[in-house]
Amino acid sequence: MIEINDKSKCCGCTACMSICPLRCISMTSDDEGFLYPSVDKNKCVQCGACDKVCPIQNVVEETSFEQKAYIVRNKNREIKKASAAGGFFYNLGSYVIKSGGVVCGVVLDEAFHAVHISTDLEEDLIRFAGSKYMQSIVGNKTFAHIKTNLDKGKQVLFSGTPCQVEGLLSFLKEDYSNLITVDIVCHSVPSPMIFDKYLEYVSKKYHDTIIDVHFRDKKYSYNFPTMKLVGRKKGEFYHCGMEADPFLRAFFANICDRPSCYNCHFRKQYRRSDFTIWDCNTVAKDAPEFNDGLGATKILIHTEKGCNIIKEIGNSYDLIEMQTEQIINRNSAMFKSNMKSNHRAEFFKDATVLDGYSLMQKWFPITWKHILTHKIRIFLQVIGLQDFMRLLKHKIKTK
Numbered sequence: 001m002i003e004i005n006d007k008s009k010c011c012g013c014t015a016c017m018s019i020c021p022l023r024c025i026s027m028t029s030d031d032e033g034f035l036y037p038s039v040d041k042n043k044c045v046q047c048g049a050c051d052k053v054c055p056i057q058n059v060v061e062e063t064s065f066e067q068k069a070y071i072v073r074n075k076n077r078e079i080k081k082a083s084a085a086g087g088f089f090y091n092l093g094s095y096v097i098k099s100g101g102v103v104c105g106v107v108l109d110e111a112f113h114a115v116h117i118s119t120d121l122e123e124d125l126i127r128f129a130g131s132k133y134m135q136s137i138v139g140n141k142t143f144a145h146i147k148t149n150l151d152k153g154k155q156v157l158f159s160g161t162p163c164q165v166e167g168l169l170s171f172l173k174e175d176y177s178n179l180i181t182v183d184i185v186c187h188s189v190p191s192p193m194i195f196d197k198y199l200e201y202v203s204k205k206y207h208d209t210i211i212d213v214h215f216r217d218k219k220y221s222y223n224f225p226t227m228k229l230v231g232r233k234k235g236e237f238y239h240c241g242m243e244a245d246p247f248l249r250a251f252f253a254n255i256c257d258r259p260s261c262y263n264c265h266f267r268k269q270y271r272r273s274d275f276t277i278w279d280c281n282t283v284a285k286d287a288p289e290f291n292d293g294l295g296a297t298k299i300l301i302h303t304e305k306g307c308n309i310i311k312e313i314g315n316s317y318d319l320i321e322m323q324t325e326q327i328i329n330r331n332s333a334m335f336k337s338n339m340k341s342n343h344r345a346e347f348f349k350d351a352t353v354l355d356g357y358s359l360m361q362k363w364f365p366i367t368w369k370h371i372l373t374h375k376i377r378i379f380l381q382v383i384g385l386q387d388f389m390r391l392l393k394h395k396i397k398t399k
């Protein structure tokens with residue numbers, strides 16, 4: 001029976017809940033806002049299915065194989081604008097829906113929580129575009145629903161964090177030829193509760209109700225992404241990057257992530273997914289012809305199925321083939337877990353007692369230094385030095 005005594009050993013993928021033949025596992029939130037399995041001991045017959053399916057308890061050995069690497073960008077400007085990088089996921093989704101399949105990925109719901117939904121409607125695809133920087137709620141029926149569709153012979157595209165994809169594959173057991181999986185290079189997943197606190201903070205600070213959020217907006221450029229907030233009264237009133245925005249600062253300070261992210265088992269080059277996608281933040285150097293300020297996506301293809309699909313959908317994007325080693329180029333988020341902030345426990349202790357405004361003011365106040373840095377970044381963007389600074393930063397980081 002699954003028992004979570006060490007939270008760093010549960011990624012919340014829902015495989016255990018989904019496999020339970022007696023439906024006696026539910027996902028419940030802890031006081032940090034992360035979901036964990038909870039077993040109804042009166043119903044459990046100790047069959048052990050939950051332990052056997054856990055992707056952390058049963059990590060699949062990494063073995064090397066031939067891979068293909070590309071930098072791609074969607075041909076449609078509006079799709080690129082809405083996406084985190086080059087909008088590659090949209091191309092895949094569109095291909096699957098046109099062939100009568102189902103797409104399962106992450107959208108923001110009305111409460112601004114990241115949730116997995118499934119759809120067979122092309123008009124829903126745009127909701128998947130863009131990274132939602134918090135752990136998504138997979139839901140009670142998502143994995144079972146995917147299995148039902150696969151068994152019916154429908155093509156299914158599933159996208160999520162590497163741990164969610166591993167959880168799904170472990171749950172399915174069988175290798176379905178009609179399943180396509182996409183994972184991301186994942187920095188980590190912050191707590192949805194901390195995002196709620198942040199929304200409380202901005203609503204109070206700017207005296208408005210937030211009606212739309214974009215975590216990686218490209219108003220200034222792809223190379224200077226910002227959090228975008230839209231208020232009921234003010235409209236689109238806020239664009240602020242990781243140099244000053246309290247939530248993005250918390251995210252990159254590694255202070256509010258799921259405990260398992262600090263010891264992630266799924267950061268690796270050779271994965272079980274078909275595609276791994278991530279930001280091409282070196283677009284100015286690696287693909288200058290794609291450097292239009294709207295972004296490009298790096299992709300690594302792990303399977304023959306993936307290679308065939310990329311050929312089939314070839315007319316919907318621009319593409320440059322790369323050497324695998326070159327595209328990976330010591331990408332730290334692909335291989336290495338982040339160091340947990342020493343202040344994490346203290347931060348979450350405050351989060352349970354303080355309202356959002358007081359929490360953010362205490363931990364991530366916006367000082368004149370932040371405002372100045374923000375203005376300098378805008379200035380660098382205007383005079384065209386942002387690309388240079390970004391590449392310099394990347395060079396220093398990967399040295």
Ligand SMILES: Cc1cc2nc3c(=O)[nH]c(=O)nc-3n(C[C@H](O)[C@H](O)[C@H](O)COP(=O)(O)OP(=O)(O)OC[C@H]3O[C@@H](n4cnc5c(N)ncnc54)[C@H](O)[C@@H]3O)c2cc1C
Pocket residue numbers: 082083084085086087088089090104105106107114128129130131132133134135136159160161184185186187188189190277278279280297298333
């Ligand atoms: C939490 C998180 C951390 C990331 N960390 C990094 C990083 O460190 N380095 C890097 O290069 N790239 C990172 N990315 C990936 C990157 O931001 C882009 O998603 C990727 O470059 C593909 O962009 P795209 O424009 O092709 O597709 P998009 O249209 O932007 O891709 C959207 C896809 O991401 C999925 N998605 C969105 N939010 C979530 C979520 N919360 N959980 C699971 N899946 C989600 C959607 O289902 C959809 O399939 C991260 C993404 C997320 C969500």
